[in-house]
Amino acid sequence: MSQKIIYFARDLLEQGEDFVIAKVVDTKGSTPRKKGAWLLMKKDGTTQGTVGGGRLEAETEKLCKEVFQTKEKSRLHHFKLNTEEQDALDMGCGGDADVLVQYIDAAHPEEFVEEFNLETTAYIFGAGHVGLALEPVLRYINFKTIAIDDRAEYANRERFPEAAEVKVLPDFKHSFDEIQTDENSYIVIVTRGHMGDYDVLKDALKQKSAYVGMIGSRKKNAMLFDMLRKEGYSEDDIARVHAPIGLSIKAETPEEIAISIAAEMIQVRAERS
Template sequence: MDKEIKMGLRHVLEEKLEAALITVTKVLGSAPRKPGAQMLVLADGTTTGTIGGGCGEAEARQAALQVLSTGRARKHSLNMTADIAEDEGMVCGGIMELFIDYLGQGNVSEQLILLENYLLSFNHGESPVLVTLTGSKQENIGQKLVVQRNNQYSGDLGLPILNRIALEQVLASRDHSHFSVVNLDEGFNPCDTKAEIAYQLLLEPPVSETKLVILGAGHIGLPLAGMGKMLGYEVTVVDDRPSFANTLRFRTADRVICNDFEKALADLVIDPQTYVVIVTRGHRHDKVCLKNVIHKPAGYIGMIGSRRRVKAMLAELQEEGIPAEKLEKLYSPIGLKIGAETPEEIAVCILGEIIKVQKEQTVSINNEEPQKMLV
């Protein structure tokens, strides 16, 4: 569940609104979104999030409004090979299986309280997995279980054996942290054939906040911060010049740090969900930043500069004892090659490369390292 959907659900629960949550559970053929994509629909028709846009999303929205009128969750098959989809220019040619959950006030209070506590747990630094029963021989479709990192859980899927299977599945998938669907037959055994499915569980892992750390508050850093925020990153800007590193200049950034680069980086948490861009005002500052982040497990480290300048800097760092294999993870010259010239265009090519790297890391189908730009 991404940040936008969480915020939407918090608003729904706080204001006691009627809402339906659409989740893509399966995709056949070519489709605009993958399993796990979600869209929240309110009773007035307003939406948060997207499952791909176009007439297909419009049909899903209508199905969600029907769920709101009946107060009952259900499944919906979205066939995008229909003539109407072609007329609208939406020719994905695939089928999306959807689960539309009813989250209004007609729901049992225990379920709403469970969802409230699930959302609150993120504020306390917890990383729960939400399990929802979306297919069942019984009338408990939409029942939920919230499993915490210590495997303690709250909620109930209606049957003890389903609770146990859910816990086992969460434990087995902890290291993968991706949305998944578990199909079970009447004997509670895994199955793939639609006709055999008696129970279906959706496992939604916590989505880590993706962070964009911009080292340098100059002409490139400014549009980079604004565009990064539009893409949903938590944006941090660092520079040692008060006239550049200030909240008046970077209104959309989550955090602006005016400090020496080395001191600022010592206090920043950089993890695999952190994407670092080095665009300082000079070679000396670039080198300081690179030395202080190259050993950290960042998902991406990119640095602006010509091939000649970057090559010379990497040689210096190797002489200073930084292993060549560490430096190989640097993306430089930074960004996709699109002929960018202006600061805004350069920001676009940098973010394009970050998105490319991020998607490769998410998929990781063949466990190969993402292709890097040559230095």
């Protein structure tokens, strides 16, 4: 699946729109596209991607439209791409292609999201009031959530029953010792104090990530940024940090702050797409 289709599928899921995916899962002999070719169809019949064009494409699109009616979760279809056999598609390729057609329900996309890594990971450093309010919101908009704190009474399964992971650190000075981030990682820093935020931030700026956001007033953040400069961090490093975190919506309560952070993360993810 191409990155373009991945982002397109993720946008549809965020909008709550069902769709159908057709994928070439196996081929034999000469075929227009090999294993890994994809076609995504929206409910209005518009498509992204291709399984090979010609009669194969036309038959696959017909099957996709039928699946919108039946909502059948998945079915494998075998196509003979030759001109000799009675049940073949009258194509000159001569090979065979197996195409799996799947209905994706936007309300329950878990298997699809997991299989194709559509989820982005949110590392929430700080399991207090804001972290607790933020985690379910991010999970609802297809972030894999990891709640992290240095206090077991805050970072536990009772408070975060549906998070992908809950981690308790000995302290925030070694926040990333057991964490491997990547370009799809979103780092949220909402610990209970300035120095906890600073300890996480120092290490966060050494990691790969799509987003680094830190809670706090402009005055507090300016102080921490000055500390970073004294430690040799560049202006480009500091410019990576979204601080104060979240979109400016005059949020005050933990729940409102959570909404503002989630909105900013959606914006960053959409701009990257």
